[in-house]
Amino acid sequence: MNYSTLKKTVALSLVSLLAVGMVNAQTDTTKAATMAMADTATTAKVFGGRAQYNTWSVGLNVGLTSQTLATGGSNDYSDKKISLGYGLSVRNQLAHSFALQFDFRGGKVQGSDASTNLPATYSTKFWQGTISGVVNVATIDYIRRKNAVNFFVTAGAGLAWYNPTGVTRTGAPFDFKAATGSNVKEFVVPIGAGVKFRLSDALALNLGYTENFIDGDNFDGYKNGGAASKDHYSYGYAGLEYTFGPKSKPNLDWVNPVAMMYDELYDAALRQEVEALKGRVGNVENAINDLKKDSDGDGVADQFDKCPNTPAGTVVDGSGCPINFPKIDTSLFVRKPVMGDAKAYSNIQFEFDSSVLRTSSYPALDLTSADLRANADKKIELDGFASSEGTAAHNMRLSKDRANSVKTYLVNSGVDAKRVKVKAFGETHPIADNSTEEGRVLNRRVEFKQK
Numbered sequence: 001m002n003y004s005t006l007k008k009t010v011a012l013s014l015v016s017l018l019a020v021g022m023v024n025a026q027t028d029t030t031k032a033a034t035m036a037m038a039d040t041a042t043t044a045k046v047f048g049g050r051a052q053y054n055t056w057s058v059g060l061n062v063g064l065t066s067q068t069l070a071t072g073g074s075n076d077y078s079d080k081k082i083s084l085g086y087g088l089s090v091r092n093q094l095a096h097s098f099a100l101q102f103d104f105r106g107g108k109v110q111g112s113d114a115s116t117n118l119p120a121t122y123s124t125k126f127w128q129g130t131i132s133g134v135v136n137v138a139t140i141d142y143i144r145r146k147n148a149v150n151f152f153v154t155a156g157a158g159l160a161w162y163n164p165t166g167v168t169r170t171g172a173p174f175d176f177k178a179a180t181g182s183n184v185k186e187f188v189v190p191i192g193a194g195v196k197f198r199l200s201d202a203l204a205l206n207l208g209y210t211e212n213f214i215d216g217d218n219f220d221g222y223k224n225g226g227a228a229s230k231d232h233y234s235y236g237y238a239g240l241e242y243t244f245g246p247k248s249k250p251n252l253d254w255v256n257p258v259a260m261m262y263d264e265l266y267d268a269a270l271r272q273e274v275e276a277l278k279g280r281v282g283n284v285e286n287a288i289n290d291l292k293k294d295s296d297g298d299g300v301a302d303q304f305d306k307c308p309n310t311p312a313g314t315v316v317d318g319s320g321c322p323i324n325f326p327k328i329d330t331s332l333f334v335r336k337p338v339m340g341d342a343k344a345y346s347n348i349q350f351e352f353d354s355s356v357l358r359t360s361s362y363p364a365l366d367l368t369s370a371d372l373r374a375n376a377d378k379k380i381e382l383d384g385f386a387s388s389e390g391t392a393a394h395n396m397r398l399s400k401d402r403a404n405s406v407k408t409y410l411v412n413s414g415v416d417a418k419r420v421k422v423k424a425f426g427e428t429h430p431i432a433d434n435s436t437e438e439g440r441v442l443n444r445r446v447e448f449k450q451k
Contacts, residue, residue: 044250045264050094053252054245059089059206061239067111067220069211069234076118076222076229077111083123084108085235091134093252099134101154103190109233111220119174122166122221126233128212130190132156136253146254150196160188160214164221174221187215201251202243209236296320344368345380345448348406349441353390355401357409365406368448369413381421381449382406387440388427400424406446 044052065085067075085107093099105128112121132154140149162184163177177183194208211234217223219231243251293302298310298320305320314322342363349358357365372378384403386395403422411417432439 044255044260050252052249053093053255054202054243054249055093055252056245057091057093057241057243057253059091059239059241061087061089061206061208061237063087063235063237063239065107065109066234067109067232069232070209071211073232074229075111076220076224076231077113077122079112079114081110081112083110085237087235087237087239089239089241091241096252096255096257097136099253101132101134101156103130103132103156103158104128105130105235107235109219118222119166119168120171122164124162124164124219124221126160126162126219128158128160128188128190130156130158130188132190139256145256145259146198146201146250147256148198148254150198150253152194152196154190154192154194154208154210157187157189159185160212161185162219164218166221176218176221184216184218186219189213189215196241196253198254201247201254202245204241204243204253206239206241207237209234342367344371345450347448348402348446350402350444350446352387352440352444353398355398355405357405365409366413369410369415372410372415372419373413379419379421379451381423381451383447383449384422384424385429385431385443385445385447386427387443388430388434389440392426396424396426399426402444402446 063085065083067077067080085105087103087105089101089103091099091101106126108123108125110121110123113119133156134152134154136150136152138151139147163175164184165173165175167173190210190212192208192210194206197205197207199205212232214231214233217229217231219233243253245251291301291303294300294305295302296305296308296310297312298305298314298316300316300318300320302308304318307316307319307321310316310320310322315325317323344364344367346364348361348364350356351358368380372380382403384399384401386399386402388395390398400422403424407417407420407422410420427434427443430439430443431445432442434440434443
């Protein structure tokens, strides 16, 4: 079979595959109601995982190869020749928008050049195996529950093996494999884009274009040299893709997650559950409002108020009943001066190491203040003393503080401060024995001297 016959055979095969796809699509159209019911009856959930979908597919494609790229770039040969290519793909759809795909491709790339420093023509037969990521970047659903057209981009890497052959400028043939005994093997990076049409849930028509970058400079049989001169070729193709799996599961490639989420939100059973939940929440809110209801405004809810209709402002207990507070004679809490045997100008006693006046000293001080205020010409001297505990300097300061405490009381009661003089004597001039507690108590004093 010559090359021309091969091209015709492949073209007829592609036409046959497309015809089968169109027949399946027509059958799918005539059974629209059945398919619509199947779409509605699906149990797939947005977050239900990949196990609820069909994800594995296999595809066949055929197309045309060229040494030039749609994105531009230099070529060793100036004249391109369109040749035939073919491929097989196996894809696993991992998510709504991403898949991993293995591609096996083969074919020829040909070219020629009138330049004197290149072979006249070349023809490279190649095969390559690559793994690529496929990303669905856009979709058209034609106002249907399922996607109808997906636009995708691909990028991957793999291995290409090929055999450059041709005719030199002098007319001599060359064959790399015949000369070396093996094909050339190089790293290859395919990058492409395409569009996929849904013919049925399992069958799709793919149209795509890839640019293949070879990590070598002998793909066209001529080594120009330099990293910038590495060879490349392009492949535009059409093919059919079939997704395996039971009909009860949807094809993940065509699922519209937005529509699925909408269906889930408006699922009859779910809406019934939501309405039931609303009813339960409403009952709880009513119960809470009943618990909060307080008709008489006494701060106790009606359900717990044992004394309803309490007058406004009434102080109530926890059960809502008025509290009857006993009447208290507040006069009992008013301090009344107790004069007793108190005398004006009698000594004022203090606690140990303290200059704070005792309440028992108030009657004597009040009598002293009254006498001084009644006799405006009378002046006094306040002599402060301390017992012998502590240092002499400390006791001197303490005795002065005691005398100032008495002066402050008298001044606050209305006595002119200029009429009161203060002196401190510390632990000197005791009036009792400092070796006994009874004596030390008498020595902690302030004495009055009238002038």
